[in-house]
Amino acid sequence: xxxxxxxxxxxxxxxxxxxxxxxxxxxxxxxxxxxxxxxxxxxxxxxxxxxxxxxxxxxxxxxxxxxxxxxxxxxxxxxxxxxxxxxxxxxxxxxxxxxxxxxxxxxxxxxxxxxxxxxxxxxxxxxxxxxxxxxxxxxxxxxxxxxxxxxxxxxxxxxxxxxxxxxxxxxxxxxxxxxxxxxxxxxxxxxxxxxxxxxxxxxxxxxxxxxxxxxxxxxxxxxxxxxxxxxxxxxxxxxxxxxxxxxxxxxxxxxxxxxxxxxxxxxxxxxxxxxxxxxxxxxxxxxxxxxxxxxxxxxxxxxxxxxxxxxxxxxxxxxxxxxxxxxxxxxxxxxxxxxxxxxxxxxxxxxxxxxxxxxxxxxxxxxxxxxxxxxxxxxxxxxxxxxxxxxxxxxxxxxxxxxxxxxxxxxxxxxxxxxxxxxxxxxxxxxxxxxxxxxxxxxxxxxxxxxxxxxxxxxxxxxxxxxxxxxxxxxxxxxxxxxxxxxxxxxxxxxxxxxxxxxxxxxxxxxxxxxxxxxxxxxxxxxxxxxxxxxxxxxxxxxxxxxxxxxxxxxxxxxxxxxxxxxxxxxxxxxxxxxxxxxxxxxxxxxxxxxxxxxxxxxxxxxxxxxxxxxxxxxxxxxxxxxxxxxxxxxxxxxxxxxxxxxxxxxxxxxxxxxxxx
Numbered sequence: 001x002x003x004x005x006x007x008x009x010x011x012x013x014x015x016x017x018x019x020x021x022x023x024x025x026x027x028x029x030x031x032x033x034x035x036x037x038x039x040x041x042x043x044x045x046x047x048x049x050x051x052x053x054x055x056x057x058x059x060x061x062x063x064x065x066x067x068x069x070x071x072x073x074x075x076x077x078x079x080x081x082x083x084x085x086x087x088x089x090x091x092x093x094x095x096x097x098x099x100x101x102x103x104x105x106x107x108x109x110x111x112x113x114x115x116x117x118x119x120x121x122x123x124x125x126x127x128x129x130x131x132x133x134x135x136x137x138x139x140x141x142x143x144x145x146x147x148x149x150x151x152x153x154x155x156x157x158x159x160x161x162x163x164x165x166x167x168x169x170x171x172x173x174x175x176x177x178x179x180x181x182x183x184x185x186x187x188x189x190x191x192x193x194x195x196x197x198x199x200x201x202x203x204x205x206x207x208x209x210x211x212x213x214x215x216x217x218x219x220x221x222x223x224x225x226x227x228x229x230x231x232x233x234x235x236x237x238x239x240x241x242x243x244x245x246x247x248x249x250x251x252x253x254x255x256x257x258x259x260x261x262x263x264x265x266x267x268x269x270x271x272x273x274x275x276x277x278x279x280x281x282x283x284x285x286x287x288x289x290x291x292x293x294x295x296x297x298x299x300x301x302x303x304x305x306x307x308x309x310x311x312x313x314x315x316x317x318x319x320x321x322x323x324x325x326x327x328x329x330x331x332x333x334x335x336x337x338x339x340x341x342x343x344x345x346x347x348x349x350x351x352x353x354x355x356x357x358x359x360x361x362x363x364x365x366x367x368x369x370x371x372x373x374x375x376x377x378x379x380x381x382x383x384x385x386x387x388x389x390x391x392x393x394x395x396x397x398x399x400x401x402x403x404x405x406x407x408x409x410x411x412x413x414x415x416x417x418x419x420x421x422x423x424x425x426x427x428x429x430x431x432x433x434x435x436x437x438x439x440x441x442x443x444x445x446x447x448x449x450x451x452x453x454x455x456x457x458x459x460x461x462x463x464x465x466x467x468x469x470x471x472x473x474x475x476x477x478x479x480x481x482x483x484x485x486x487x488x489x490x491x492x493x494x495x496x497x498x499x500x501x502x503x504x505x506x507x508x509x510x511x512x513x514x515x516x517x518x519x520x521x522x523x524x525x526x527x528x529x530x531x532x533x534x535x536x537x538x539x540x541x542x543x544x545x546x547x548x549x550x551x552x553x554x555x556x557x558x559x560x561x562x563x564x565x566x567x568x569x570x571x572x573x574x575x576x577x578x579x580x581x582x583x584x585x586x587x588x589x590x591x592x593x594x595x596x597x598x599x600x601x602x603x604x605x606x607x608x609x610x611x612x613x614x615x616x617x618x619x620x621x622x623x624x625x626x627x628x629x630x631x632x633x634x635x636x637x638x639x640x641x642x643x644x645x646x647x648x649x650x651x652x653x654x655x656x657x658x659x660x661x662x
Contacts, residue, residue, distance in 0.1 A: 008420055009085070009088055009089070009419065010088055012088075012092055013052060013089075013091060013092055015103065016091060016092045016102065017049055019105070020045060020049075020095055037098055039071075041094065043071055043072060043074075043075040044075060045091060046072050046075055047072070047075035047076040047077075047078065047079055048079070048091040048094070049087075049091060051076065051079045051082055051084065052085075052087035052088045053084075055084065056079070056080065056081050057073065057076040057077040057079070059073070061077075089369055089419065090319075090369060096474075097206070097207035098206075100206060100472075100474070100476065101474075101475070103474075163218075163219055164458070164460050164461075164465060165460055165461045165463065167484050168484075169484060170485070170486045171439055171440055171483070171484070171485070172440060172483070173426070173468075173481045173482070174482050174483070174484070175479060175481055176480045176482055177221065178216065178221045178222065178223055179220070179221065179222045179223070180223035181223060181225070182223055183200055183212065184205055184212070185476030185478040186203030186205045186210060186476055186478065187203060187401075187450065187451060187452025187470050187471050187476060188203055188204040188248045188264075188299075189201065189202050189203025189204075189210070189452075189469075189470055190202055190203075190249045190250055190251035190263075191251055191454035191456055191469055191470075192251040192253045192258045193253065193457075193467070194253045194256070194257075194258055194279065195256070196218045196219055197215050197216065197218065197279075198215065198216040198456060198458075198467060198480075199213065199214070199215050199251065199258065200213070200454075200469060200470070201213050201249075202245060202247055202249060203470065204247040204248075204472075205476055206476070209245035209246055209247045209265065209266060210247070211243045211244060211246070213226045213228045213243075213277070214226070218458060218460055218467075227282065228277065228282050228283060229242070229243070229282075229283055229284065230242065230243045230275075230283070230284045230285070230286070231283045231284065231285045243275075243284050244265050244266070244267075245265065246260075246263035246264060246265045246298075247263060247264050247298065248262070248297075248298025248299045248314075249261060249263025249264075249298065250262060250301070250302035252302055252309060253304075254304065254330060256279070257276055257277060257279070258277055259274055259275065259287070260275040260276075260277065260284075261274050261311065262294075262297050262298060262300055262302070262311070262314065263298050264297075264298035264299075265296075268317035269296050271293035271295060271296055272293050272294045272295070272311070273286065273296070274286070274287040274289060274333075275287065288333065289333045289334065290333060290334045290335070291334045291336060291337075292335055293326075294311060294324065294326045294335070295322075296317050297315060297316050297317075298314060298315055298349070299313075299314045299349030300314030300322070301314075301351055301352065301353035301363070302353075303354065303361060304355070305355045305358065305381060306358060307330045307331055308328060308329055308330060309327070309328040309330065310326075310327050310353075310355075310381070311326045311328065312324075312325050312345075312351075312361070312363060313345070313347065313348050313351060313363075314349050315349040319369070321347035321348060321349060322349075323344050323345055323347040323348065324337075325338040325344070325379070326338065338384060339384075340384040340385060340386055341383075341385045341386070342385045342386030342387060343386055344386050345363050345375065345377045346373070347368065348366035348368055348373060349366060349367065350400040350451070351363055351365050351367075351400070352364050352366075352403065353404070354404055354406045354411045355406070356406075356409070356411075356431040356432075359380065359381050360380060360381065360431070361381055362376065362377070362411065362429075362431065363376070363377040363379070364376050364377075364411075364413065364429075365396070365398065365402060365413075365416065367398075367399075367401070371398070371419075372398035372399055372400045372417075372419060373398055373400070374397060374398040374399065375388065376388070376434070389434055390434070391435075392433060392434050392435035393435040393436040393437055394437065396413070396436060397418060398418050399416030399417060399418050400416055400417060400418070401417055401450075401451030401452050402415045402451075403415055403416075403453050403454050403455035404455060405455045405457040405466055406457065407457050407466075409432050410428050410429070410431070411428065411431055412426065412427070412428050412439070412455065412466055412483075413427040413428070413429070414426050414427075414453070414455050414468060415451065415453045417451045417473070421449075422445065422449030422450055422451070424441050424449045425440065425441045426439045426483070427439065445473050445474060445475075447468070447470070447477035447479045448468060448481060449473055450470075450471025450472055451473065452471055453468055453470050453471030453477070454469050454470060455467070456468075463484060463485075464485040465483065465484055465485065466485070467480065467481070467482050467483075468480070468482075469481075
């Protein structure tokens with residue numbers, strides 16, 4: 001997003017913190033900030049402010065009886081080891097989403113004086129004046145318009161422009177005069193063109209996600225809103241529901257329908273959601289996909305390559321940056337998680353992507369939480385190998401949130417920002433030579449120098465146009481601009497698929513050259529100059545190619561021998577492994593038999609112990625019976641002896657025997 005005026009970090013952060021109520025000497029300042037915003041936003045701002053000014057949280061967690069302090073501590077502690085610069089950038093970004101005009105209400109950070117720009121603009125706009133001509137041409141002369149729309153020149157003739165085909169100025173941005181109710185200003189929306197109509201879906205406005213679907217008829221330049229519903233289920237009697245608001249998604253046309261892929265939502269799902277819109281029925285439907293889908297994200301790039309969608313990078317629901325690569329086959333609706341070789345781009349979001357020659361995926365720019373990029377990466381979709389080729393011409397400045405569109409071999413880049421200001425120039429990259437050039441430049445804080453805008457290509461009535469919509473550069477935009485490409489650029493891009501004729505001058509044709517390191521790169525050869533090459537140069541080139549071929553064949557033979565040796569070693573290792581496995585199984589069988597014998601012996605020992613215990617008890621009982629028997633015998637003997645001795649003594653003393661005893 002464009003910065004307020006020319007304020008750079010860290011001054012921009014401190015201005016935002018002061019406006020939000022942080023940074024005062026009194027501890028009540030943070031409480032004032034919490035009351036200014038919703039609780040979750042205020043707590044996040046508090047945590048980012050502490051992270052930016054005091055570093056990672058190393059204070060103990062507050063007591064349970066202080067829930068407010070606990071919430072503030074949790075917000076700060078959850079940021080972990082986030083760098084202070086990243087915390088500053090996130091603080092300002094969240095504040096701008098919640099209160100876009102905050103810096104205009106800070107006296108010392110008022111916007112800079114307006115800067116005049118040159119631009120064609122039709123009369124129907126409220127902020128323009130009638131255009132004049134020089135009397136010899138019906139094409140309106142450029143007129144100077146200040147940023148606030150006031151005219152800088154006096155015009156004397158009215159030129160009414162009706163429709164896209166009446167845009168007469170080439171290689172200049174023209175603000176279109178449209179009718180109908182304009183969509184709500186927004187950025188991070190999705191856009192696509194289908195059958196001479198530009199569709200706009202979703203986006204972000206004041207930090208709120210949108211779900212409306214708007215369409216601009218390029219024939220009449222009239223806006224209209226589509227009352228689209230989400231169809232739940234596949235049958236005709238399926239129920240309909242409201243479409244979930246989203247931002248940071250991608251709209252891709254395919255056939256007579258278009259897809260909405262990924263995007264940030266209020267309640268994000270675990271994986272990417274793919275929706276399909278049918279213009280005939282005006283209904284959305286959730287596409288059922290197969291395979292392992294990518295994690296939910298926004299700010300990614302989605303590129304149509306043949307009948308596949310190539311998804312790269314983005315930012316997940318937890319603000320984590322990604323650099324993974326996924327491909328969705330539109331025939332089978334199956335996801336494929338691609339593991340490419342080479343060094344991939346650093347994790348990023350809000351970058352631009354394009355496909356060249358149906359084989360090469362180009363990634364340019366984008367940003368992390370703390371920096372923006374201007375690097376160019378190329379993925380060969382046949383070998384799935386990343387490379388970082390050298391860029392030619394004027395290398396673009398770092399940027400994120402820009403938009404891109406391809407026309408033949410040309411890739412146009414518009415807008416974006418670099419954490420300090422919006423990017424004003426319109427660039428074009430020749431994807432065959434990888435040479436950059438500047439096509440157009442605007443000045444001042446205009447919608448074309450914005451982040452989160454969209455750029456589309458349209459061939460209307462035989463003319464090539466670039467169409468931009470929306471964006472954010474301190475204020476949200478709903479303006480539509482058109483850029484009519486020159487005939488020269490159209491000729492160069494259209495001759496790509498046409499046969500070469502002698503009358504064609506400076507037509508660029510891709511040629512493949514094999515380098516010594518085996519990598520394939522695409523070079524451009526001037527066919528007119530190639531006819532004048534000498535036979536000697538051709539012979540030298542042929543000899544060099546033969547030498548490279550022989551070297552590659554020798555290398556291939558060496559690799560083949562090494563492969564055979566490795567296969568033999570693997571076979572021997574597998575045989576040894578088989579023998580060792582058999583021995584191990586035999587030992588395991590013996591061990592199992594021994595374990596069984598040991599178990600049986602333990603059972604026998606336990607039984608013998610029980611028998612011994614029973615034998616001891618029997619011996620004790622026998623001993624007791626013996627003692628009882630001996631005692632009984634002794635008692636009987638004593639009684640008998642007593643009876644015999646009593647009768648003799650009675651006879652001696654004269655005592656008569658007892659009759660009862662007889």
